[in-house]
Amino acid sequence: MKQKLLNLLLAFGVVGIFSAQGYITPDTNMTYTLDDLVALSPSTISVTGTTYTLVDDLTISASDALIISTDVTLEIGADKRITVFGTFNVTANNAMFTAINTAAPYDGFRFEEFSVINIQNATIQYGGGLRVLTETFTINNCLVTNNVSGVATGGVISLSRGMPQITNNTITFNQTAAISSGANTAVSPYIFNNYIEGNNQANSNRPQINMAITLVDEPIQIIQNTIKGDRNLTLVGGISVSDLLGAGVVNAVIDDNIITDNRYGIVMQSNNVSAFVRNNVIEDNNTQDVPLQGGSGISLIASIEGNNIIASGNEIRRNLWGITLQGESMINLGDNVGNVGQNVFSENGNGGATYALFNNTPNPLMAMHNCWDEANAPNTLADAEAVISHQNDDPSLGLVTFDPVDCAFLSVEDLAFDQLAMYPNPTYGQLHLDQNTSFNHMNVYSIEGKLIMTKHLQAGSNEMKLELNSGIYILEFHGEYNKAIKKLVVK
Structure with a gap:
């Protein structure tokens, strides 16, 4: 009877493998959403509104894909892991990956060699980091914060090969380094325009960006980041x-x-x-x-x-x-x-x-x-x-x-700016300018060069609240004879 039931399930294409490793997609060239996984394995993942709860390990097999294109929260149980051999594509405007209980972190994400990973606009917190074994990895415009040592031990984003892309992220207050690679694994990531603060909360003898050897013909590029201790x-x-x-x-x-x-x-x-x-x-x-x-x-x-x-x-x-x-x-x-x-x-x-x-x-x-x-x-x-x-x-x-x-x-402009006290930087939006003797207005540009706002300045002290999203901005100061450009980091 059991054999007949198994044959019947296979005949109707019921997908998924249940094991000590949680739920494993069947490796049949399928694309899944979280709702699909809820339907296939409700004992592994459930949903209430836009909040999904994962209580066992999840593995995406080599020919399969998990796509998250709508705003969701995925809460993950203590010590549970998401492993990807296939494709993991997060394109929602706001996706959050967090622990069910922030005092009991999940194990993190393991992206196997040859997997294809694209993570956009996500918050990744209270887990064990991202172990990146693939060359095809992009993480952009994400918040990665308050993670611990788990599946990734050297850094919250731990790299192994190729030229992964790490751009426009905020990486803060993780137990381990922000970005790392193994001592004998050649990797040349593009690390651009990230705000990195207070990582390696364990206070071990490691830097916030802790990279080893690189590819011979392709340089590691660490460009336009803020690395604040x-x-x-x-x-x-x-x-x-x-x-x-x-x-x-x-x-x-x-x-x-x-x-x-x-x-x-x-x-x-x-x-x-x-x-x-x-x-x-x-x-x-x-x-x-x-x-x-x-x-x-x-x-x-x-x-x-x-x-x-x-x-x-x-x-x-x-x-x-x-x-x-x-x-x-x-x-x-x-x-x-x-x-x-x-x-x-x-x-x-x-x-x-x-x-x-x-x-x-x-x-x-x-x-x-x-x-x-x-x-x-x-x-x-x-x-x-x-x-x-x-x-x-x-x-x-x-x-x-x-x-x-x-x-x-x-230049005259630089020397004039040296007389101008600008603080705090980084800021949550409040900005003070003191001892201004040379500039009458300030333009604020995005990092892509788009003019966002103009502020008129008076001689002496200026105090202003800048309504800006987190990121890096270019401040352009203008006076009758002077011009100066500085970066501002908004948390």
Whole structure:
């Protein structure tokens, strides 16, 4: 009788496998909605209104797809996992994935190799993170917050291969790092325009973006993100792209980021690096306040010569060290060939001394056309020498060629803006402008360049409430003779 019933179910195409692993779709090239899954396995998933409740593991098989195109909340039971071998496509305007009980997190999402993953406009919270084993992965305009170590252990978004796309997200206050990869897995993600704050709440010795080796021919791109630390987390750094096992290469583009309030700003540790580090604002990365254990705006470590790192246009302020080089590491901070220099240093120091650049290697460095002491611009060669540690201080160290020094690229507009106090940044919408002497109006643009609003400014103090969604905006200040542009992060 049981055999006859099984044959009858198969004949009518009743789909789904029930096992100790929860519900598994039958791998028959089917596309499912959550409502379909409720009908097929009501003991696994149920629905009330637009809230779905998953009480067992769910697996989407290799030829199957789960599509979420309407606004829903999916509550997931403690330690339960969603595993995808096929397609997982979230295109709703507002989808939420959360725990049934926020004190009992679900295990998270595991996206297997060859799965196709597209997650848009979702909130992912109180789970065990996203273990991404596939090359075909996009997460865009999502909030990923308050997750713990679960199926993903190294980072709340844990990557393994290919060129995944991580764009326009807010990633905050997770127990682990925000984004990570395995020590011996080559991956080159595009990490663009994300707001990243207070991750690695476990306070382990890891940065918020913790990447290892990359693809040889395709760089990891970390562009236009804000990486803000929690100053109570004294072991958490900003960005690391490092080959700790000597297993491969580091090919990186790190441009236009704001990196603040971490243990350190950027670390690259590898014997095979090709990288650009450009136009980053790296400030106040000093939370541990132990100079011999970190605190650099940029730290480079290598055991053999040959790395090719080009750095230009960076603003490096109030870290324990500006830029430090150890072992046999190398960097080009400006030359008369292809690198304009124009890095700005200010108030980087510890123990009562200022260290804009510490070349703790035997290698000579080119470092022309930089402003070494912003507060005392324009600089003299003596001003630069006073904040650079190199062969002139210790004959065993490499010589830094820093002549000519140059603060002229700090335009009249930049200097005028330096007199203007703008806070808080990041903000929830309230903005204060003090000591305004040069600007009469401010334009607010989206990151795509669309004009959102114009505010008229008065001399002295200005206080305003900006009704803006979370994200990064461009503020353009105008005066009779001056113009300045700055980024604003809205939480």
